[in-house]
Amino acid sequence: MTTGLLVAGGLAVLAVVVTFAHPKATGDQGFAALEFGELSAEEFSNTSYEILPEMLAVIYRAFSETEEERIYDSLAQVSADEALETLYLERMGAMVGGGLDEGNQELHAMELEGLASHRTGTTFRMNATWRVVGTVGHATHLHVRGNTYAADLTVEPVGGKWRMTSFDLTDVDRSDAGTMVVAE
Numbered sequence: 001m002t003t004g005l006l007v008a009g010g011l012a013v014l015a016v017v018v019t020f021a022h023p024k025a026t027g028d029q030g031f032a033a034l035e036f037g038e039l040s041a042e043e044f045s046n047t048s049y050e051i052l053p054e055m056l057a058v059i060y061r062a063f064s065e066t067e068e069e070r071i072y073d074s075l076a077q078v079s080a081d082e083a084l085e086t087l088y089l090e091r092m093g094a095m096v097g098g099g100l101d102e103g104n105q106e107l108h109a110m111e112l113e114g115l116a117s118h119r120t121g122t123t124f125r126m127n128a129t130w131r132v133v134g135t136v137g138h139a140t141h142l143h144v145r146g147n148t149y150a151a152d153l154t155v156e157p158v159g160g161k162w163r164m165t166s167f168d169l170t171d172v173d174r175s176d177a178g179t180m181v182v183a184e
Helices: 041-063 068-076 081-096
Strands: 004-009 011-017 106-120 123-137 139-156 161-176 181-183
Touching: 041 068, 041 081, 041 106, 041 123, 041 139, 041 161, 068 081, 081 139, 081 161
Parallel strands: none
Antiparallel strands: 004 011, 011 106, 106 123, 123 139, 139 161, 139 181
């Protein structure tokens, strides 16, 4: 992650730029930093503000996939149980509905705006708010998007790795949706 200034649709945003290639992520190992053996619940608690944007970045990367198996496998790197089902069905529903079927979206920056967390043992119930800046492309033009999302999440160890097990989107604010620009 790096911090930088991003200008989108005339709006300057100081944002945490989340990279999509985690240095420890390799193949079927998934997200190595989220392995329960490497990161205790106490360590997860102390670094969740850094880990959560990384988990969300993996979800956004999965949502840019168009092959069913790749979508599922990507989501399974950071989610399980109810969250995996919810996120997978949401993405598949968007494809069936005629939207987001060409991999025509790109996430440029993500900023975690708020995170409240309650820990019970190794289970974390979180209320998170984050802002994303990206582009969505169509045949002749691009839309710059700056949306803010809020969700209630549960993160806990599943199979020895930290995973979201519940993902309930509670708010979407598209008031900074940006402007349309001609695609070149």
